Amino acid sequence: MHHTIRRNLITALTTASLLAMTTTTAFAANMSDLTLVNYSDEVATKCENSETLAKIPDEIFKYHKLLGGKVTFKPHVTSPEGIVANGLYYTAPASKANDIEIATASGYNDEMGTIDLYLAHEMGHFIYFNINLSEQDQEVLSNMHQRYHGYDPLATIEEETFAARYASYLYSDYYLSPEDKAMFARCEQQIVDRYNSGFIESLGPGQAAIVNATESNATESNATESNAMSTDTQADISSAPEFKSNVNIS
Numbered sequence: 001m002h003h004t005i006r007r008n009l010i011t012a013l014t015t016a017s018l019l020a021m022t023t024t025t026a027f028a029a030n031m032s033d034l035t036l037v038n039y040s041d042e043v044a045t046k047c048e049n050s051e052t053l054a055k056i057p058d059e060i061f062k063y064h065k066l067l068g069g070k071v072t073f074k075p076h077v078t079s080p081e082g083i084v085a086n087g088l089y090y091t092a093p094a095s096k097a098n099d100i101e102i103a104t105a106s107g108y109n110d111e112m113g114t115i116d117l118y119l120a121h122e123m124g125h126f127i128y129f130n131i132n133l134s135e136q137d138q139e140v141l142s143n144m145h146q147r148y149h150g151y152d153p154l155a156t157i158e159e160e161t162f163a164a165r166y167a168s169y170l171y172s173d174y175y176l177s178p179e180d181k182a183m184f185a186r187c188e189q190q191i192v193d194r195y196n197s198g199f200i201e202s203l204g205p206g207q208a209a210i211v212n213a214t215e216s217n218a219t220e221s222n223a224t225e226s227n228a229m230s231t232d233t234q235a236d237i238s239s240a241p242e243f244k245s246n247v248n249i250s
Contacts (some may be wrong), residue, residue: 060126141162
């Protein structure tokens, strides 16, 4: 919203003088900290000028790269089940673990959508799958999920609630409680600490579930691929019992 303020000449000159002495801090996302595929100039402009992505600590992008993850931008993203999505985050197979795909064409007009918010959401999945939630943070997440489940189409399981609210935390934390915001800050700090220590072997809650499911279903073909990702768009489908893929199709 733009406000027009009428001032007298003296006030206007004083304000202009103050502004001339003010240093402006520019927001810029350090996208170079990620491994990027199909990173066009248009995509770069959208992402690097995003105040939302600029709020993600640099170490989180660097840790994603350290773990071998890459971010691929493509006009349309489709899950193995054939569901059109805004973004995908892979936890398996090993060759695709931590990979992210972002759709650059949104809706029916193929115009570039809010890809920075899509990426923020998928980075939420990355954080969730690569940390260990404390009992305190698990309780905060469970309470958050109870608040949003039922009316937020993305809040289908706790993992999706975490990713959706993380994007909100970055974009505008107006509706988040102080406990919610403190939880996300602690989760980010876990990734920062892991990157700074070079710690890459521990599994987050979602990764542990995938590993256990894979081990218990080792004789079943396609078990890993069918449970490999989080899909974020608009209508509900199920993949495996321990991993629900929730999509909305408009």
